[in-house]
Amino acid sequence: MARIIGITNQKGGVGKTTTAINLTACLAAAGRRALLVDMDPQGNATSGLGVVKASITTSIYDVLLDGVEISRALYPCGLDNMFLVPSTPQLFGADIELLEFADKERRLQNALASIDDRFDYVIIDSPPALSFLTINVLTASRQIIIPVQCEYYALEGLTQLVETIRRVKSSLNPHLDILGVLMTMHDGRTNLSHQVVEEVRRHFGDRVFRTLIGRSVRLSEAPSYGKPIILYDFRSAGAAAYIQLCEEVIHACEAE
Amino acid sequence: MARIIGITNQKGGVGKTTTAINLTACLAAAGRRALLVDMDPQGNATSGLGVVKASITTSIYDVLLDGVEISRALYPCGLDNMFLVPSTPQLFGADIELLEFADKERRLQNALASIDDRFDYVIIDSPPALSFLTINVLTASRQIIIPVQCEYYALEGLTQLVETIRRVKSSLNPHLDILGVLMTMHDGRTNLSHQVVEEVRRHFGDRVFRTLIGRSVRLSEAPSYGKPIILYDFRSAGAAAYIQLCEEVIHACEAE
Ligand SMILES: Nc1ncnc2c1ncn2[C@@H]1O[C@H](COP(=O)(O)OP(=O)(O)OP(=O)(O)O)[C@@H](O)[C@H]1O
Ligand SMILES: Nc1ncnc2c1ncn2[C@@H]1O[C@H](COP(=O)(O)OP(=O)(O)OP(=O)(O)O)[C@@H](O)[C@H]1O
Ligand SMILES: [Mg+2]
């Protein structure tokens, strides 16, 4: 049974895609069969792995809206054990188009059921919104990772997100839990970073990952080469941070 | 007649709110009557100006969904000549709730018509999505500023955004134009920043503002004090950059 982990936060630019790509890649490098699902119409996880949108014949849009088997939308992405379900700009219309379906919140959950035994981990990247696409991610996931940028605005949306997770848990997905809050773009030289980390630790206690992802230019360069950080620059601080996160996730998910 | 400028980009975390707050504040400091409208359910423009959400009796939600006069939703925010129409979390439901209205794309445009003579500039902050809230911003605005972070992913969404602007221009708002593309969080030390600026200049030519907003910690600290940068740290590089942008905007809008 695959462990399905959604990466969500409606605040924009907090490191959702960067975390989704690099966590999936590290899990694959650690020998787990790992699938990354791009549920963001922007398709940054797709292009960040070098998959050219024009070459995509079956995307997550076809799976959610036309009921195409998700196994027909699996694309290799440069690492053994790792596959991607890509996103295309067609997905921009999905929030409205999903309204017509009786099972509008469960389209992703139902689609993933058919490949549950083929993967150890399914990591899902979300758009920066509390839309039906994000509700689908929350309904399909058993666990959630919340990336939080070490910035003032990042704190503000957390209450709203936690409330939305609570509501999905009580009405659509009783198994849903927060696996952890991940501090991203941490800059040890600024007071702001320290204050935000302290504030988040005060709210979430030990649900905050010990791993802090530091701000690192190599991490933001990697997607322009279509590679996860462990293939772009294995020796960088960004690679070390995501390898450490991966170990924390494996320990939390497999120690049960 | 107020000059209505929307700040939009569906990519998250590119500096929309930071630009909306600081451009409005600089316009007010330059003696223009300036209104900031927060159309993002996250409400970062509202909290970034120190307006406490619990103290808000009338917000943009009441204006858009209940037809309340927008003049009843004007809040002072620490600078003469500057007012804010705040956002509250109720706005998260607006995308779906707006579907029931025949004029669902024009709710903001119609609301702003009643205060057109009270302001010289109306600046509108948008959410990171191509949703009905953003369509309302595009329909209400005569001009658009597109903040683009100096990062790889920032390039990807531009084609989609320009296409959406073109569609709104032909179907809902023939006056709509791109006032300019603003490069944000520029870091002169990285190749990536230079490459992205070059790429954007190649696409947009002289529609790219000469002002580059450099990455500056003071800019990200200011919202935690509820102040625009010119009140938080007038001598900072961030303040100088937004003052320069303000001059470019005044020159472009008032030289006509
Ligand atoms: N630790 C880091 N250090 C430096 N840059 C980073 C780091 N993590 C992410 N970035 C860069 O910051 C930007 C925002 O990150 P990313 O796109 O992953 O966020 P997101 O939450 O997925 O954004 P969106 O809300 O638009 O989906 C990207 O350009 C990315 O390359
Ligand atoms: N020039 C800058 N230098 C340093 N930090 C900046 C700069 N501009 C913005 N920031 C910080 O980067 C983060 C993202 O900026 P901001 O929230 O304005 O982007 P946004 O596009 O409005 O995000 P969203 O898509 O969530 O609405 C914020 O924490 C902000 O304080
Ligand atoms: Mg993303």
Ligand SMILES: [Mg+2]
């Ligand atoms: Mg914003």
